[in-house]
Amino acid sequence: xxxxRLSVAPVPPPQSETAAASPNDxxxxxAACVAFDFGLDAAALEAGLRGxxxxxxxxxxxxxxSHVGFGLSFEAVGxxxxxxxxxxxxxxxxxxxxxxxxxxxxxxxxxxxxxRAAIGGDAR
Numbered sequence: 001x002x003x004x005r006l007s008v009a010p011v012p013p014p015q016s017e018t019a020a021a022s023p024n025d026x027x028x029x030x031a032a033c034v035a036f037d038f039g040l041d042a043a044a045l046e047a048g049l050r051g052x053x054x055x056x057x058x059x060x061x062x063x064x065x066s067h068v069g070f071g072l073s074f075e076a077v078g079x080x081x082x083x084x085x086x087x088x089x090x091x092x093x094x095x096x097x098x099x100x101x102x103x104x105x106x107x108x109x110x111x112x113x114x115x116r117a118a119i120g121g122d123a124r
Contacts, residue, residue, distance in 0.1 A: 021119060027066045027080035033115045034062040037107075048082050060091035061108065067092055069112045070119075
């Protein structure tokens, strides 16, 4: 008969999940959250093809959130999405310009909070 022993020693709390997650993992999780919000398959955002205008726009938002919301470099975000760093920079400009619209700004801010909660970081 196997005996199972449980450790009663307290387990130290993990450090911030965002610090432990790799840039690629962070981008994949952000892409999954954004894809869900847009009603898309997350794989479409990471695909090498541009896809429809809706897919491309969702990808731009995911790249923006990965860079601005999680502090990842253009290079790291570009690598995770299979894009060049200049494409990430362009995506950030597009999303930043769109944030002048209050509804869009609220949607992006909410997506950032959702992504933070999904990754386990603070929601600021």
